[in-house]
Amino acid sequence: xxxxxxxxxxxxxxxxxxxxxxxxxxxxxxxxxxxxxxxxxxxxxxxxxxxxxxxxxxxxxxxxxxxxxxxxxxxxxxxxxxxxxxxxxxxxxxxxxxxxxxxxxxxxxxxxxxxxxxxxxxxxxxxxxxxxxxxxxxxxxxxxxxxxxxxxxxxxxxxxxxxxxxxxxxxxxxxxxxxxxxxxxxxxxxxxxxxxxxxxxxxxxxxxxxxxxxxxxxxxxxxxxxxxxxxxxxxxxxxxxxxxxxxxxxxxxxxxxxxxxxxxxxxxxxxxxxxxxxxxxxxxxxxxxxxxxxxxxxxxxxxxxxxxxxxxxxxxxxxxxxxxxxxxxxxxxxxxxxxxxxxxxxxxxxxxxxxxxxxxxxxxxxxxxxxxxxxxxxxxxxxxxxxxxxxxxxxxxxxxxxxxxxxxxxxxxxxxxxx
Ligand SMILES: Cc1ncc(COP(=O)(O)O)c(C=O)c1O
Numbered sequence: 001x002x003x004x005x006x007x008x009x010x011x012x013x014x015x016x017x018x019x020x021x022x023x024x025x026x027x028x029x030x031x032x033x034x035x036x037x038x039x040x041x042x043x044x045x046x047x048x049x050x051x052x053x054x055x056x057x058x059x060x061x062x063x064x065x066x067x068x069x070x071x072x073x074x075x076x077x078x079x080x081x082x083x084x085x086x087x088x089x090x091x092x093x094x095x096x097x098x099x100x101x102x103x104x105x106x107x108x109x110x111x112x113x114x115x116x117x118x119x120x121x122x123x124x125x126x127x128x129x130x131x132x133x134x135x136x137x138x139x140x141x142x143x144x145x146x147x148x149x150x151x152x153x154x155x156x157x158x159x160x161x162x163x164x165x166x167x168x169x170x171x172x173x174x175x176x177x178x179x180x181x182x183x184x185x186x187x188x189x190x191x192x193x194x195x196x197x198x199x200x201x202x203x204x205x206x207x208x209x210x211x212x213x214x215x216x217x218x219x220x221x222x223x224x225x226x227x228x229x230x231x232x233x234x235x236x237x238x239x240x241x242x243x244x245x246x247x248x249x250x251x252x253x254x255x256x257x258x259x260x261x262x263x264x265x266x267x268x269x270x271x272x273x274x275x276x277x278x279x280x281x282x283x284x285x286x287x288x289x290x291x292x293x294x295x296x297x298x299x300x301x302x303x304x305x306x307x308x309x310x311x312x313x314x315x316x317x318x319x320x321x322x323x324x325x326x327x328x329x330x331x332x333x334x335x336x337x338x339x340x341x342x343x344x345x346x347x348x349x350x351x352x353x354x355x356x357x358x359x360x361x362x363x364x365x366x367x368x369x370x371x372x373x374x375x376x377x378x379x380x381x382x383x384x385x386x387x388x389x390x391x392x393x394x395x396x397x398x399x400x401x402x403x404x405x406x407x408x409x410x411x412x413x414x415x416x417x418x419x
Pocket of ligand 1: 036098099128130176178
């Protein structure tokens with residue numbers, strides 16, 4: 001760090017993202033909605049354009065040149081994902097539409113085979129709807145029971161209560177690595193260890209972790225881990241489900257169609273090997289190329305560098321925002337040592353100011369060119385727990401700067417004064 005600024009060349013990085021030059025209502029765009037989706041560097045867009053221009057053909061099914069090239073690209077990208085999250089084998093990487101589809105896949109296949117009526121899945125108070133509703137659908141269909149780890153007021157999961165929730169009927173735990181509302185970095189290594197000590201496998205929703213910190217599914221010993229491409233500077237419509245080989249081998253397919261089969265007759269169908277068993281139909285291979293380009297892009301900067309930059313920025317923002325009269329920040333407050341920010345809080349800051357409605361504040365910030373998210377952030381049960389209807393949420397990415405935090409803080413002050 002030099003004068004509180006991270007040493008990495010952020011201005012050079014920002015040049016890779018043409019959209020950051022956008023003007024909004026005569027102001028430079030300050031894009032602080034990265035938890036919803038991130039902007040794309042030209043390297044990602046160009047990788048996809050190049051594939052459409054030079055290597056577009058349906059994969060796996062052709063002997064012709066272009067099909068072979070496209071298939072090789074798909075499988076190389078799978079290897080890139082494997083390396084990025086440190087899985088043991090590329091066969092453990094299933095491409096999905098995103099985190100949501102990955103969780104639905106596990107909910108559907110796992111519940112179909114591994115769960116009976118009365119069996120339990122444990123989620124947490126701070127889950128995104130996409131890690132709540134798929135289990136509720138299974139509760140309706142199969143009579144499984146959904147149990148919820150409570151949260152203490154400071155925005156941490158109550159670990160004692162978690163262990164007490166586990167019974168002989170608990171078949172799976174499914175929790176977020178990082179909360180998309182509170183920024184809390186959950187102690188997933190401990191959660192996994194406890195679950196495993198009871199013989200229970202675990203799914204981690206990595207939608208808000210993979211873009212912001214190094215993740216090793218092997219070090220964590222996660223059974224399933226998923227994330228979305230568009231939150232890690234990649235394209236929309238593509239995501240990843242990692243599953244340990246023994247689980248993917250064991251679970252039944254999620255959807256039926258081309259590519260997921262071994263042989264088909266009207267009497268009986270056999271299924272393909274993993275990961276293809278879970279990838280029915282033409283895969284989204286061009287977006288896979290974009291995802292791999294995005295992962296290579298962030299790898300080049302370095303996930304440690306990104307994490308350090310965002311932690312420093314978050315710390316600075318928390319410090320500055322705390323000084324605004326009427327400011328209420330949700331989630332863990334860490335203001336002693338910078339280094340600890342990284343351990344418990346990601347780069348998401350949800351807040352309210354006085355009794356100003358979040359929608360009003362968000363709309364007026366937008367007039368100043370500042371893009372923040374407003375609402376319940378697809379976490380209505382968490383809003384109920386906090387006793388609020390919604391928040392504003394600023395979330396940082398690798399290209400955000402101290403000047404942008406200053407613009408946010410000045411914007412909040414200005415809007416507050418208007419009320
Ligand atoms: C923690 C968390 N889980 C799941 C999702 C769903 O991701 P997607 O809509 O990309 O499937 C999100 C998206 O905001 C999220 O923040």
